[in-house]
Amino acid sequence: MARLSPQARFWLVTVAAVLVAGVTLSLGQWQLRRAAQKQNLQLAIESQSNQFILKAADLADPDILKDAVHRRATLKGIWRAEHTIFLDNRQMNGRTGLIAITPLVLDGTGQIILVQRGWALRNFTDRTKLPDIQTPSGPVTVRGRIAPPPSKLYEFKGADSGRIRQNIDVIEFGRETALALMGVSLVQTGPASEGLLRDWAAPNTGVQKHYGYAFQWFALCALVIGLYVWFQVVVPWRLKQKKHSGHASSSDV
Numbered sequence: 001m002a003r004l005s006p007q008a009r010f011w012l013v014t015v016a017a018v019l020v021a022g023v024t025l026s027l028g029q030w031q032l033r034r035a036a037q038k039q040n041l042q043l044a045i046e047s048q049s050n051q052f053i054l055k056a057a058d059l060a061d062p063d064i065l066k067d068a069v070h071r072r073a074t075l076k077g078i079w080r081a082e083h084t085i086f087l088d089n090r091q092m093n094g095r096t097g098l099i100a101i102t103p104l105v106l107d108g109t110g111q112i113i114l115v116q117r118g119w120a121l122r123n124f125t126d127r128t129k130l131p132d133i134q135t136p137s138g139p140v141t142v143r144g145r146i147a148p149p150p151s152k153l154y155e156f157k158g159a160d161s162g163r164i165r166q167n168i169d170v171i172e173f174g175r176e177t178a179l180a181l182m183g184v185s186l187v188q189t190g191p192a193s194e195g196l197l198r199d200w201a202a203p204n205t206g207v208q209k210h211y212g213y214a215f216q217w218f219a220l221c222a223l224v225i226g227l228y229v230w231f232q233v234v235v236p237w238r239l240k241q242k243k244h245s246g247h248a249s250s251s252d253v
Contacts, residue, residue, distance in 0.1 A: 010232065017228040021221050028217035035210035042207060045070045054146065056106035059113070059182070068146040073186060075142050076107040081135040083177045086164045089153055092119040093199055100133055100196055101150060101168060103179055104142060104186070114170065114185040115142060116150055118196025130163055133195035144188040 004012065048070035056075050058064045079102050086098035100117040120131035152167040174181040189198055 013228070013232060017224055017232075021224045021228075024217045024221035024224065028214045028221060031210045031214035031217060035207050035214065038207045038210060049145065056109050056111070059106070059111060059146075059184075060109045065182075065184070068184060069148060071146050073144060073146050075104065075113070075144075075186060076139060077104045077142070078107075078139055079104055079135050079137070080112070080177075080179070081137070083179065084133075084135065084163070085168060085173075086120070086130065087150060087168060088122070088164055088166050090119060092197055092201075095121065097121045098131060098164065099150065100131070101185075102135060103177070103181065104140075107139065111182055112179050113182045114149065114168075114173075115144070116147070116185055116187045117194070118188060118192070118198045120196055128164070131195060135194065142186065142188055143190055144186045147185050147187045149183070149185050 048067075049072060051071055054064070054068060054071055054073040054075075056077065059068065059073070059075075081102060084100060084102040086100055088098055089096055090099040091097075098120050100120060102115055102117055103112050104115045105112050117133075120133060122131070123129040149170045150168055152169075154166075170181050170183060170185075173179075187200060189200065192198060
């Protein structure tokens with residue numbers, strides 16, 4: 001295989017360095033744009049939480065409902081305790097347990113919303129045993145924030161039935177229970193009660209993660225440029241200077 005000439009090798013290394021530096025620079029800038037988007041989302045969440053507290057009647061208004069996520073709400077209604085389920089493998093305060101989900105029939109409108117009521121420790125000795133929680137049978141007032149339906153985790157086939165399940169699909173659960181469920185849920189807030197903890201983590205948009213990725217890409221870009229300048233410019237220049245210095249010494253002799 002023929003060896004590349006010094007000039008061909010120089011241009012090959014130059015093209016490769018430009019491509020790598022360009023790609024890493026673009027990726028760093030993309031991460032900054034993602035961070036800006038997430039920052040705007042965080043500001044939107046904070047703005048939503050500062051708006052007036054929603055009531056059951058407000059959720060009956062489609063215009064309000066479509067922008068209701070992350071807003072605070074105080075809802076009166078009656079639990080449908082017979083349809084309570086528990087979502088498995090959910091963490092709170094670094095421990096793994098169950099999130100209790102119960103439908104709430106809203107007073108005055110008859111709408112039904114799934115409420116993420118809180119967290120309970122699972123019985124790891126008998127994994128079929130349900131947590132001991134209390135569900136009042138009469139009218140209740142529930143305070144919390146409007147949220148999307150409960151997040152889904154990876155599940156094996158057949159793990160979406162029973163009182164303890166990995167995930168819940170609002171549409172499928174509505175068919176299963178014959179309940180007309182709303183497309184949003186309520187994350188109940190407040191002190192621990194009814195056998196449930198409510199130390200929910202604050203919504204995290206992951207802004208710092210994108211800044212960290214951007215720093216890594218920019219650092220890699222700077223490293224590529226630094227190595228290129230050192231080996232393609234500085235080292236040849238120093239060798240050239242050393243060579244000229246050697247010739248000058250020979251001439252003096």
